[in-house]
Amino acid sequence: xxxxxxxxxxxxxxxxxxxxxxxxxxxxxxxxxxxxxxxxxxxxxxxxxxxxxxxxxxxxxxxxxxxxxxxxxxxxxxxxxxxxxxxxxxxxxxxxxxxxxxxxxxxxxxxxxxxxxxxxxxxxxxxxxxxxxxxxxxxxxxxxxxxxxxxxxxxxxxxxxxxxxxxxxxxxxxxxxxxxxxxxxxxxxxxxxxxxxxxxxxxxxxxxxxxxxxxxxxxxxxxxxxxxxxxxxxxxxxxxxxxxxxxxxxxxxxxxxxxxxxxxxxxxxxxxxxxxxxxxxxxxxxxxxxxxxxxxxxxxxxxxxxxxxxxxxxxxxxxxxxxxxxxxxxxxxxxx
Amino acid sequence: xxxxxxxxxxxxxxxxxxxxxxxxxxxxxxxxxxxxxxxxxxxxxxxxxxxxxxxxxxxxxxxxxxxxxxxxxxxxxxxxxxxxxxxxxxxxxxxxxxxxxxxxxxxxxxxxxxxxxxxxxxxxxxxxxxxxxxxxxxxxxxxxxxxxxxxxxxxxxxxxxxxxxxxxxxxxxxxxxxxxxxxxxxxxxxxxxxxxxxxxxxxxxxxxxxxxxxxxxxxxxxxxxxxxxxxxxxxxxxxxxxxxxxxxxxxxxxxxxxxxxxxxxxxxxxxxxxxxxxxxxxxxxxxxxxxxxxxxxxxxxxxxxxxxxxxxxxxxxxxxxxxxxxxxxxxxxxxxxxxxxxxxxxxxxxxxxxxxxxxxxxxxxxxxxxxxxxxxxxxxxxxxxxxxxxxxxxxxxxxxxxxxxxxxxxxxxxxxxxxxxxxxxxxxxxxxxxxxxxxxxxxxxxxxxxxxxxxxxxxxxxxxxxxxxxxxxxxxxxx
Numbered sequence: 064x065x066x067x068x069x070x071x072x073x074x075x076x077x078x079x080x081x082x083x084x085x086x087x088x089x090x091x092x093x094x095x096x097x098x099x100x101x102x103x104x105x106x107x108x109x110x111x112x113x114x115x116x117x118x119x120x121x122x123x124x125x126x127x128x129x130x131x132x133x134x135x136x137x138x139x140x141x142x143x144x145x146x147x148x149x150x151x152x153x154x155x156x157x158x159x160x161x162x163x164x165x166x167x168x169x170x171x172x173x174x175x176x177x178x179x180x181x182x183x184x185x186x187x188x189x190x191x192x193x194x195x196x197x198x199x200x201x202x203x204x205x206x207x208x209x210x211x212x213x214x215x216x217x218x219x220x221x222x223x224x225x226x227x228x229x230x231x232x233x234x235x236x237x238x239x240x241x242x243x244x245x246x247x248x249x250x251x252x253x254x255x256x257x258x259x260x261x262x263x264x265x266x267x268x269x270x271x272x273x274x275x276x277x278x279x280x281x282x283x284x285x286x287x288x289x290x291x292x293x294x295x296x297x298x299x300x301x302x303x304x305x306x307x308x309x310x311x312x313x314x315x316x317x318x319x320x321x322x323x324x325x326x327x328x329x330x331x332x333x334x335x336x337x338x339x340x341x342x343x344x345x346x347x348x349x350x351x352x353x354x355x356x357x358x359x360x361x362x363x364x365x366x367x368x369x370x371x372x373x374x375x376x377x378x379x380x381x382x383x384x385x386x387x388x389x390x391x392x393x394x395x396x397x398x399x
Numbered sequence: 400x401x402x403x404x405x406x407x408x409x410x411x412x413x414x415x416x417x418x419x420x421x422x423x424x425x426x427x428x429x430x431x432x433x434x435x436x437x438x439x440x441x442x443x444x445x446x447x448x449x450x451x452x453x454x455x456x457x458x459x460x461x462x463x464x465x466x467x468x469x470x471x472x473x474x475x476x477x478x479x480x481x482x483x484x485x486x487x488x489x490x491x492x493x494x495x496x497x498x499x500x501x502x503x504x505x506x507x508x509x510x511x512x513x514x515x516x517x518x519x520x521x522x523x524x525x526x527x528x529x530x531x532x533x534x535x536x537x538x539x540x541x542x543x544x545x546x547x548x549x550x551x552x553x554x555x556x557x558x559x560x561x562x563x564x565x566x567x568x569x570x571x572x573x574x575x576x577x578x579x580x581x582x583x584x585x586x587x588x589x590x591x592x593x594x595x596x597x598x599x600x601x602x603x604x605x606x607x608x609x610x611x612x613x614x615x616x617x618x619x620x621x622x623x624x625x626x627x628x629x630x631x632x633x634x635x636x637x638x639x640x641x642x643x644x645x646x647x648x649x650x651x652x653x654x655x656x657x658x659x660x661x662x663x664x665x666x667x668x669x670x671x672x673x674x675x676x677x678x679x680x681x682x683x684x685x686x687x688x689x690x691x692x693x694x695x696x697x698x699x700x701x702x703x704x705x706x707x708x709x710x711x712x713x714x715x716x717x718x719x720x721x722x723x724x725x726x727x728x729x730x731x732x733x734x735x736x737x738x739x740x741x742x743x744x745x746x747x748x749x750x751x752x753x754x755x756x757x758x759x760x761x762x763x764x765x766x767x768x769x770x771x772x773x774x775x776x777x778x779x780x781x782x783x784x785x786x787x788x789x790x791x792x793x794x795x796x797x798x799x800x801x802x803x804x805x806x807x808x809x810x811x812x813x814x815x816x817x818x819x820x821x822x823x824x825x826x827x828x829x830x831x832x833x834x835x836x837x838x839x840x841x842x843x844x845x846x847x848x849x850x851x852x853x854x855x856x857x858x859x860x861x862x863x864x865x866x867x868x869x870x871x872x873x874x875x876x877x878x
Contacts, residue, residue, distance in 0.1 A: 133693065158803050182602075182603050182606065183603060185603075186598075186599040186600045186602070186603035186604075187600075187601055188580065189598065189599040189600065190578075190582065190598075190599075191582060191598065191600075195584050197467055197468060197584060197585070198579070198583075200467070200468045201468065204464070204468060219463055219470050221462065221468050222469065222470055222529075222530075223461075223462060224461045224462070224470050224530065225529065225530055225533050227538055228521060228533045228534065229533055229536075231416060231514060231517065231537055232421075232533070232536050232537050232540060234419075234423075234514075235511070235514050235537065235538060235540045235541055235544065237490065238423065238507070238510055238511055238514070238544060239511070239540065239543065239547065240510065242507035242544060242547065242548055243506070243547055243555075248725065302563075313595045315424070318423060318424055319424065321423075322420045322423060322424060325416075326420055329413065329416065329417060331421070333413075336405065340463075341459075341460065341461070341462060341463040342406065342409040342413075342459075342461050343460070343461050343462040344462045344463040345462075351717030393552060
């Protein structure tokens with residue numbers, strides 16, 4: 064027992080130090096590509112840290128979104144930067160050199176950050192023992208929530224209003240990106256043989272995993288966000304192999320899928336209100352099914368939204384290679 | 400029972416959200432849908448106001464759980480006035496936008512603007528500090544996307560900086576939320592107010608949340624992102640951001656200081672007051688130095704935000720009321736100014752102050768709007784700004800802190816100087832004449848309506864002051 068505690072303590076310290084070192088290296092790296100790879104490694108270790116903190120739900124989300132999808136987004140952005148100008152991957156050529164004035168400024172910044180660290184450390188050392196929090200209340204009401212996983216109960220029932228607004232945040236992100244740019248020349252390149260074969264294997268598997276995560280969310284770690292993120296990974300993989308959404312798809316069907324989760328969420332609560340429920344109140348007997356319904360819609364929308372973020376702009380209604388895209392479409396992330 | 404489960408508070412949040420989804424799904428109908436929904440939202444805010452004035456402050460448990468397990472919505476006089484000013488400015492800006500945006504931009508503007516409205520209504524109704532964080536994120540992202548809508552290098556750069564500042568502010572705020580939740584086991588403001596004690600964690604939370612919100616409110620010296628962002632956005636967006644969005648984070652700060660951090664804040668309140676005074680003066684001087692009209696108005700916002708922070712060291716009932724009064728009249732006046740500037744920009748194709756070229760004769764309604772809004776910003780009698788400043792002066796003298804009086808007077812003089820600078824140039828003939836484009840009448844009248852509202856706030860002061868007392872939001876602040 065003693066050695067086990069010591070071992071896990073040593074593990075935690077190593078993990079914490081490695082995280083800080085990775086964060087520093089990712090920020091300080093001259094080479095942007097290297098910085099991104101370090102950032103992805105940071106995300107994976109961060110997921111491990113969440114596991115150590117007994118938060119497997121967050122660990123899953125961190126691994127899928129923090130490391131996976133954000134990494135893909137950053138690499139995609141870097142590729143666009145490099146396409147804009149020859150070999151501009153060096154940070155020093157993109158960012159201006161710090162002048163003397165900014166050196167004074169960064170000195171001040173370091174001072175302020177140190178003050179912040181001192182303040183936080185002092186506050187945390189002096190923290191009272193954990194206030195009971197709300198876990199007891201969550202446990203008391205969990206049977207009325209319709210699910211047995213306390214995280215899902217909190218996200219989709221007790222604090223469903225937060226989740227509703229968060230889905231609006233996600234929609235907003237994609238709206239913002241769509242307002243900025245049209246995808247000029249979609250990545251219609253031919254994949255290599257390995258990627259092509261791998262995608263054939265991985266895509267069905269990923270869709271299966273996503274469905275599993277969605278289902279398991281009602282009683283264990285998992286849920287709509289994790290399932291949506293895996294679905295998005297599928298979408299990104301397909302985009303990388305040269306798949307493009309068909310011309311018929313990028314108009315209202317795509318917009319519909321983007322708002323689908325939010326629309327179902329709002330529709331369910333409005334219908335229930337007609338029958339006398341409060342805003343976002345689910346009758347205990349129906350709560351389980353309603354939460355699953357909302358989660359399925361949400362996962363689908365989250366998957367499509369995150370894939371659309373990777374696409375980086377609104378696709379034109381008529382891409383140049385629409386014939387091939389439609390053919391490829393059948394294996395895509397489309398709902399059936 | 401319908402009376403139990405149905406609430407106009409929810410309607411006020413859900414309507415703009417549904418509007419956003421509809422505008423996005425049906426882009427061809429977006430403008431008309433948006434306009435109809437803007438009237439519907441304003442209507443439901445009026446019904447809610449009627450309800451609150453008859454029944455007093457209302458609390459609503461979302462999902463029927465109730466705090467601390469669930470999230471509560473809460474509306475009192477303070478939130479109601481914020482909702483109403485958002486509805487008034489929002490409705491007029493919606494009408495203005497019908498004429499302002501071309502079809503290509505309108506497709507993106509309407510869903511974003513409706514989500515911004517959702518965020519603000521949700522924010523002013525929330526009684527939960529974590530839920531407030533979510534509304535802040537919604538608000539910040541919508542605001543950034545709207546700035547970027549202008550396109551071009553300036554707007555995109557400004558939007559990017561705004562995004563980074565906004566995220567930094569949100570993260571500071573969130574860290575504070577975590578500390579408070581850990582310490583007291585709740586994120587409901589009313590419960591926190593009961594349980595809060597003076598511990599290092601609370602000081603840290605106070606510092607973090609205040610700094611985070613100051614970033615978003617753009618108080619000097621954290622204002623650096625505001626002038627480029629507000630000046631390079633499309634005119635209706637500038638109006639929304641300067642009039643409403645910066646006030647939203649100020650509202651959260653006000654709530655937290657009134658309820659949660661009210662006990663150990665004396666020294667910090669003095670600091671906020673000093674920063675506010677610096678903002679009044681710095682913003683005023685910078686506004687005087689600008690050569691572009693929209694930059695001038697943006698720096699004027701930096702200056703006017705400063706006044707709102709002068710109330711923290713005074714902390715009397717009258718000071719809080721004065722602050723809120725200034726906030727409301729500035730919202731109306733600043734929206735009117737940016738809409739008028741948008742008209743001038745649309746008319747002459749530029750907003751260089753020196754080349755305004757007889758705008759007074761050629762665009763009289765817009766210039767009247769600008770001048771009337773200016774009257775309120777300077778605090779000339781009998782505008783809304785006058786009442787607010789008068790009460791603030793009175794509160795400063797009553798508490799014996801006379802030095803704030805000097806700041807208020809100098810700030811007013813600076814405002815007069817930069818406003819008359821613009822008005823003066825608008826009567827003279829520029830050296831090079833410009834081709835002028837006609838400005839739709841509806842855009843001119845929109846600016847004028849808001850400016851008139853800002854002035855009328857000075858003539859009908861008793862009504863807003865009575866509404867402010869509903870639920871006694873400033874009850875704990877008696878000196």
